[in-house]
Amino acid sequence: MYDWLNALPKAELHLHLEGSLEPELLFALAERNKIALPWNDVEALRSAYAFNNLQEFLDLYYQGADVLRTEQDFYDLTWAYLLRCKAQNVIHTEPFFDPQTHTDRGIPFEVVLNGISAALKDGQQQLGISSGLILSFLRHLSEDEAHKTLDQALPFRDAFIAVGLDSSEMGHPPSKFQRVFDRARSEGFLTVAHAGEEGPPEYIWEAIDLLKIQRIDHGVRAIEDERLMQRIIDEQIPLTVCPLSNTKLCVFDHMSQHNILDMLERGVKVTVNSDDPAYFGGYVTENFHALHTHLGMTQDQARRLAQNSLDARLVKP
Ligand SMILES: Nc1ncnc2[nH]cnc12
Numbered sequence: 001m002y003d004w005l006n007a008l009p010k011a012e013l014h015l016h017l018e019g020s021l022e023p024e025l026l027f028a029l030a031e032r033n034k035i036a037l038p039w040n041d042v043e044a045l046r047s048a049y050a051f052n053n054l055q056e057f058l059d060l061y062y063q064g065a066d067v068l069r070t071e072q073d074f075y076d077l078t079w080a081y082l083l084r085c086k087a088q089n090v091i092h093t094e095p096f097f098d099p100q101t102h103t104d105r106g107i108p109f110e111v112v113l114n115g116i117s118a119a120l121k122d123g124q125q126q127l128g129i130s131s132g133l134i135l136s137f138l139r140h141l142s143e144d145e146a147h148k149t150l151d152q153a154l155p156f157r158d159a160f161i162a163v164g165l166d167s168s169e170m171g172h173p174p175s176k177f178q179r180v181f182d183r184a185r186s187e188g189f190l191t192v193a194h195a196g197e198e199g200p201p202e203y204i205w206e207a208i209d210l211l212k213i214q215r216i217d218h219g220v221r222a223i224e225d226e227r228l229m230q231r232i233i234d235e236q237i238p239l240t241v242c243p244l245s246n247t248k249l250c251v252f253d254h255m256s257q258h259n260i261l262d263m264l265e266r267g268v269k270v271t272v273n274s275d276d277p278a279y280f281g282g283y284v285t286e287n288f289h290a291l292h293t294h295l296g297m298t299q300d301q302a303r304r305l306a307q308n309s310l311d312a313r314l315v316k317p
């Protein structure tokens with residue numbers, strides 16, 4: 001089944017480039033940039049990847065991103081991810097990057113963007129993988145900070161298809177970013193937002209009604225609100241679900257409790273994604289395979305999930 005799932009053509013719609021930083025590359029970049037690390041080796045770092053919640057993961061994710069300093073570093077990060085896409089027949093990807101994670105450390109916005117964009121262009125030309133980049137605001141920071149990031153992005157507007165919202169969800173509802181999302185939409189960007197990963201269904205309502213999103217990232221807590229479920233089904237609002245992430249971050253205690261196939265069978269446009277594969281133990285195929293192993297996902301269900309990912313692209317082929 002693994003090989004069959006791997007060969008299925010699919011799109012990835014929820015992937016943080018910073019979360020695809022494998023420990024081996026993290027160590028190589030630390031050496032290249034002469035940065036001392038608090039871990040002795042790759043194994044010691046990997047063994048730190050045990051999380052009780054989103055925040056514990058984010059603390060390590062931001063620490064790991066500190067090795068990314070130069071345009072070449074961002075190129076290498078993105079290229080390594082695109083090679084994984086090629087190996088798993090991901091024919092299209094719409095990755096996130098978090099500019100504030102880097103600009104707050106003094107890395108110029110253009111350094112980050114140039115490295116990523118050059119790799120995405122090579123991915124199209126050399127690997128045949130199409131893409132659309134999503135600029136994600138960090139929700140634990142202020143809306144003013146997000147406005148400044150949007151200002152920095154406007155001269156490069158052709159490099160992005162959408163803005164998104166990620167980082168610590170609880171206490172940072174979508175409504176906090178309504179004005180900057182209004183502005184982004186008026187500048188021609190599409191919008192997506194993480195909502196209902198750890199946060200309540202109310203945050204999903206706000207993402208739909210206030211941020212006017214095209215897709216919900218995660219959204220698994222929608223199942224707690226029947227009226228919300230009907231809305232998502234009626235309007236076919238896609239959810240970019242990340243099964244391995246949800247179990248690693250204890251959103252579900254075990255994969256056998258995940259609700260993605262229940263949602264699929266109820267007519268929700270759910271898709272399968274890897275979120276932060278270097279930290280959660282697998283890329284897209286591993287996520288599909290876990291659904292087969294623990295939930296008995298059939299080939300027909302896998303085909304529908306893969307088709308949903310192609311249908312839910314923001315960049316139409
Ligand atoms: N799963 C996730 N949720 C929120 N912010 C993130 N940043 C990277 N991964 C994330």
Ligand SMILES: [Zn+2]
Nearest residue numbers: 166194217275
């Ligand atoms: Zn995410």
